[in-house]
Amino acid sequence: MKNRIISGGVTIVFGLLIALGPQFLFRVCPVMGDVIMKCHWSARAEIGVGALIAALGIALVFFSNPRIRLGLTLGIFLSGILVLLVPHVLIGGCVNHTMPCRKITFPAITVISILLLIGAAFNTLYLARKKE
Numbered sequence: 001m002k003n004r005i006i007s008g009g010v011t012i013v014f015g016l017l018i019a020l021g022p023q024f025l026f027r028v029c030p031v032m033g034d035v036i037m038k039c040h041w042s043a044r045a046e047i048g049v050g051a052l053i054a055a056l057g058i059a060l061v062f063f064s065n066p067r068i069r070l071g072l073t074l075g076i077f078l079s080g081i082l083v084l085l086v087p088h089v090l091i092g093g094c095v096n097h098t099m100p101c102r103k104i105t106f107p108a109i110t111v112i113s114i115l116l117l118i119g120a121a122f123n124t125l126y127l128a129r130k131k132e
Helices: 002-025 038-062 066-090 100-129
Strands: none
Touching: 002 038, 002 066, 002 100, 038 066, 038 100, 066 100
16 A cells, blocks of 8 residues: 555656646746747657656556556556657757756756656566565
8 A cells, every 4th residue: 555655646746747847847948939949849748748657657546456556667667768768869859958948858857757767667676576
């Protein structure tokens, strides 16, 4: 019970930070007229992935079967990899390294996703060793 609440709660918080952080906390570059930067689309993609992670965290709280929770945690781990890939490989950001997305948003997303990956890896090991 304790592991469900802690791992699910932490996952929900990380998912919400990934989804809402680039919109409100550590904002990407502003839209300038008709020019929409690539970082804007990266932030929009992170909304979907972060919402998925938060939903998996909610499911992690409610399911008690260790095998189901193991599958959910593996989904969280893979979603965390996707969070890293969106700004660094798949969509990217501004070319100029002095822009807010490169200085603030992408490093924050990277740190959050690495912490999420570490937590999901530890939870995977815990659940894999747990007996039903």
